[in-house]
Amino acid sequence: MSREDVTVNAADIARLADVGRAAVSNWRKRFEDFPQPVGGTASSPAFSLADIEAWLRRHGRYVEVAPVERLWQRLRASTDDIRLGDAVAYAGTLLLSVREDPGSWRDLGDDALLGRLPEAPPDGVAVDADLVRAIAEVGEAEGPAAAFRGICDRYVELHSRRLLATPRPVAELMARLGGTAGATVLDPACGIGTLLLASGATRALGQELNESAARLAGICLRFADVAGVVTAGDSLRADAFPGELADVVVCNPPFNERGWGYEELTSDPRWEYGLPPRGESELAWVQHCLSHVKPGGLVVIMMPGTAAARRPGRRIRGNLLRAGALRAVITLSPGAAPASSGAPDLWVLRRPAPGDSPPSDVLMVNAGEDLALAGKAWQAFAEGDELPPGSGSVRIIDLLDEEVDLTTGHRVVSPEQPGSAGYAAVRERTEALLRGLDAELPRLVAGGRAERPMTTLGELARAGVVAITQGPLRMPDEGDLPVLTAKDLMLGREPSGRTADVAGQVRIEAGDVVAPLIAGSGPVPRVMTGSGAVLGAQLLLIRADPERLDPHFLAGCLRAAGGTSTRLGSSMRFDPRRAQLPRLAVEEQRRYGEAFRRLLEFEDAMRSAREMSETLVAAGFDGLFDGTLRLE
Known part of the structure; x- marks a missing residue:
């Protein structure tokens, strides 16, 4: 495929020119010389990348296109969006061969080059000598691993609603909680391998329903020199690793899947803690993960916040607590799980070993955006040390009521909330802040509108x-x-x-x-x-x-x-x-600059006062309600 054959859509043009999509639409209306579409549809036209670059240069808007970006656009032009994952995976396979045998492709003719491909191109992906050379050139210029990471990142960004990759900081937290470094790690819903790559495992096992994503995950592991196997398939219906017991299992499963296999898996031996209700697919994933970890091994799994309190799942939650399998519930910030806009939880579970005495408590953490708090609290809990603010040890017997509600907000004060003990201190800080607000405002008087140069x-x-x-x-x-x-x-x-x-x-x-x-x-x-x-x-x-x-x-x-x-x-x-x-003269600028500075400080102080007042009011209501605060 030649450079002239590469096409881009409006979103691609906006990214290349570093503008919003509305700007591209505006350019099409305002400029008669804007390139005409060469394909696509009326609602999503495609333009020649070469024509677009020439137009951007003429109008002084050109931003140099990075080699990885240019390669990405050529890959997109080689197939449709349905097979794009196959194209990216095939590019990864070629980049692996470039890493293993650099430079071997340079002096080959077209036929010889295509004859040395490590495997046949996937169906529906147009691979010619020009595209192979483009992949190899970017691989040698950027490094094969960096080149693959670049095009893989763009693929995930394009299909973010379907692939649902775990944010890297959350993946790293899950690895720390599970102690995955140097271990055999299994992820039964591995996506493109984000959790496995973050784990630092010496042996990685993964299964993923989406075949393209599974292939990408396997290539990512090869670039990271991690030994392991990634298989495509449905982990709940067709387990690829029967009998395999990993040191640690990490998982970010699909949420709210009603078609997870309830009918055909009713008598499955994995349901040690109870048959998951039809609408509680996450509890099926929890037990699947526990069945694949060694006795004494840990499972770290992402769960929707609603799974902590939904009535159909209370029996299984209670059984997990009674057996000592559930060890921690950690609430993150809204959006931390790509499958949910709410605040998800991380559940840390431990498969009981024969002869273990069931524990008497479970860790609960209101981490929010403070992911470091989760790691500190888990380490302190495991070592029997004092827990940091925002976390608490809750007696299991107190959770085993009719609801078995594991919502952390009902049991643990968040770090932002002072609780009854800190109410007086927050009140003093709030009053001091409010007293100082007046001093922040500059003294300004009304005047007629000034016409300044x-x-x-x-x-x-x-x-x-x-x-x-x-x-x-x-x-x-x-x-x-x-x-x-x-x-x-x-x-x-x-x-x-x-x-x-x-x-x-x-x-x-x-x-x-x-x-x-x-x-x-x-x-x-x-x-x-x-x-x-x-x-x-x-x-x-x-x-x-x-x-x-x-x-x-x-x-x-x-x-x-x-x-x-x-x-x-x-x-x-x-x-x-x-x-x-x-x-204005610089002396006059400084007078105005001081007024601007004080207005901004007043705005910052007002925001702090608002946040502090919300904290204070919430602590007051909670303290009066539960009796930890009383009227003077």
Whole structure:
């Protein structure tokens, strides 16, 4: 397949040009020379990538297409979306051969090259010598593993609703809870292998219903040099590993599956703790996992929050507790499980060993977004140490009532809630914060509208007063280098992200102004007070000469400059070159900058006061209700 044959849709063009899809639609209407579709449908037209690149260059909007991105588009053009997973897996197979025998393809003619393919292309995928060479070239340039990871990430992003990959931080937490490093690990619903790769296993076993995903998982394990087997099939109906007992089982199963096999599996020996009701497929997965772990081994499984309290499952929950199999319930933040928008739970289970005495308590943790809390609480619970705030040890006998409700919010105070013991301290902090609010506001008086001469950031950049830089689109998600994220910017907090120190990152210095790329999306422009972190995605950094432009004045003007943005749906894409600022002497800028700074501090203080007041009120209601607080 030649480069000219590669097509892209509107979403692809938006990603290549780093704009929203609405901008692409607008370009098609406004510009007569915008390329005409070469395929697709009326609702989803396809355009020639070569034509689109030429148009973007003519209009000064071109962003250099990364080799992996170009390869991804060629793979997409080689087949339809139904077989795209097969195309990605086949590219992975070719990249594995490039890793094993680099350079062997370079001097071969087309026929010889196609004759040396490690296996025949899958049905429905158009593979020619040009595509094979493109895969090999990107593999040698980027590294075979990095190239495959790049196209695999794009495939998962495109089919995120179907593949439901576990977020990497959650996968790493599940591995820590299970102690998977160096162990034999089984995942009976492995998807593309996210949990198995995070486990650090020396031997990995996986089964996945989707054949393309199973093949991708196997290739990912080979690139990671992990020994193991991944099989396609239905784990509940057709177990690929009968009799296999792993050291640890990790699993993020499909949620709310009514067709999991209730009728044909009624008498299955795996249901040691009770026949799972038709609507409780997750309890079938729990028992399947327990049947595949060695006595004394752990199971870490993702569960929907509703599974902790649904009435049909209370008998099995009670049996798990009585046997000592359920050891912890850890509640995460909403959206932590791709299969659910609610707050999911992690259940940690231990298969009882012969002669074990049933434990008397179970760990419950309200972790939310603080995944580190879950690991600390589990370690403290296992070692008999004091548990951190946000976690608690609950007696099993107290859970064995008519409902067998394992909802952590009913049993454990979250870290954000002070409980009755901290009520007085939070009240004092709230009162002190409210008393200081008035001092934050600048004294402003009404006046007539002033017509000031204006300039733009583009003009200031050309004059050398400012330099404008955008954060990278993608960053490594492992490393020790702090990253300022959009949420950090919104909350005015220290950088919370982490990445590796690689080329292309933007270092933040004190006095820099950082603004969101999408205006109205939550974050606001701020002046940085510290140095050393790097700029995260969807952020802009504007570095000004402080002798000619006050940073706080600049940040305030950017905050007020929403009208100069280009509207994209319900948000505004910020064009820094068009943002307007009044022409003022630097001394006058500093006076205005101080007022802008104090307004932002007042906004931050009001947000803190609101959050603190919600915490205080909730603690007051709970304490009065359960008797841990009383009236003076």
